[in-house]
Amino acid sequence: MPSQRGTDNSHGVGPAIVADGLGKRFGDRIAFEDVSFEVARGEVFGFLGPNGAGKTTTVRTLGTLLAPTAGSATVAGIALTPENGTRIRGRIAIMPESPGLYERLSVVENLAYFAGLYEAPDPAERIADALASVNLTDRAAQLCGTLSKGLRQRVSLARALLGNPQVLFLDEPTSGLDPVAAHDVHELIEQLRGRGVTVFLTTHRLEEAERLCDRVAILNTTLRIIGRPDELRQRVFATSLRVTTRQPLDRPDAVFIGLPAVQAWREDESGGYLLTVTDTAIAAPAVTRALVAACADVLSISEVAHSLEDVYLRLIGPRPADTDRGAAS
Known part of the structure; x- marks a missing residue:
């Protein structure tokens, strides 16, 4: 793997994500270890595993929220190092399982607040585009506290799209949603694929991963297998x-x-x-x-x-x- 210092493929050359022997410990507890994979630009990549397998910690590590304790990585073509954290965060977005919205603010007020935090250029235009992308233009003035969980998930996804990310990390985006709301999220992910956005999806819904993902990886502290769903079936059975x-x-x-x-x-x-x-x-x-x-x-x-x-x-x-x-x- 190229030297981490000076590695910069942020202009669309090479994989969107590369992990090489990546690991994270909390004291004596291993969250995940020796994880290696590549994610192509524009790919929907599924990250599967049981509770406690290290999926969310991996997302937080690749998203610069946690520092790895072993191995190396590049995200959006930029080396995952402390000095590169700001540059990486300018090219990615993370949508956590919990939407984390201000319920007393309207949809557009929430997005305006986060657009300011992200220092998004042309915030009004970005907000309009994000609302249109998730089919929420007609809900812009509605208070977030009055929305269903499915609609709040859409607002959360709109917030993640404000920065026009190259790589989008979705952590259990359909958790707790009814089938109709989950279907809406699936359609949004398909649209993102069509726009060339790289989607890193963690999910417990295996039928969801089979439907949406170009490739999947199964993690249980260490990486157990990786490949296309049809390829994995042939390898395992x-x-x-x-x-x-x-x-x-x-x-x-x-x-x-x-x-x-x-x-x-x-x-x-x-x-x-x-x-x-x-x-x-x-x-x-x-x-x-x-x-x-x-x-x-x-x-x-x-x-x-x-x-x-x-x-x-x-x-x-x-x-x-x-x-x-x-x-x-």
């Missing part, structure tokens, strides 16, 4: 077929063992069979023919579709006992 028959097979080994592209099989908890295969296009017809030859009443043969939640639980959650005849997953 073997390709499998699920077979369901009306009655259990008398001799499953005789039916499944030795079939083309079938590596292993095991009984499914639902009473069917899971087959690990190398190629579903080859295995499925062979399995169908073998079941017909065995006079089995076949109800279904389908490829197993794993979700990002399955990947997360495999890496973070408890792992069930394995009773495979081989290595079916």
Whole structure:
């Protein structure tokens, strides 16, 4: 990695974020350690993990609110060093889980106050643009204390957009929102992607990450895995077929063992069979023919579709006992 002093790719060259062996301790307690990744400019990057995994501390560290105790990083193309904190903060924004708005002030008064703190140029124009971006122009005069949580989240996002950030850190932006309000936030994130803003998203909603994120990382103090959701499914789970028959097979080994592209099989908890295969296009017809030859009443043969939640639980959650005849997953 280039020397931290003098590293400056803030004009759109290179990744938006680079972490290299980054770590943070509080005394003897490790918040996170040895974290390395890159985030491309314009990417929506998901940062997943259980409570206490170090996600928010990572965001605060990359956002210059905390100093790392190990490793190095660049944010918005600028080296993460104490002397560069002001420059980095001028190119990023952080939207925390709690909106942190002044409830007795109107929406526009809140934004005007924060625009002054940020020393935003042309504050009236920035406020108008931010309100339009989050579809709140018609709510500008309404007191923040009278808004629903979903609308307050939109105001918080508008506040984060006042500085026209290159990198936007969103920490649990849909926490506690109903499905309609969460959907609105999702649409806003998609719009930000279209504008070329890099979005660093921490969330507990795995379906949200699967829908929105170009890539995701799973953190549990250390980085467990990183990649595109479809890529992670392939890396964590073997390709499998699920077979369901009306009655259990008398001799499953005789039916499944030795079939083309079938590596292993095991009984499914639902009473069917899971087959690990190398190629579903080859295995499925062979399995169908073998079941017909065995006079089995076949109800279904389908490829197993794993979700990002399955990947997360495999890496973070408890792992069930394995009773495979081989290595079916």
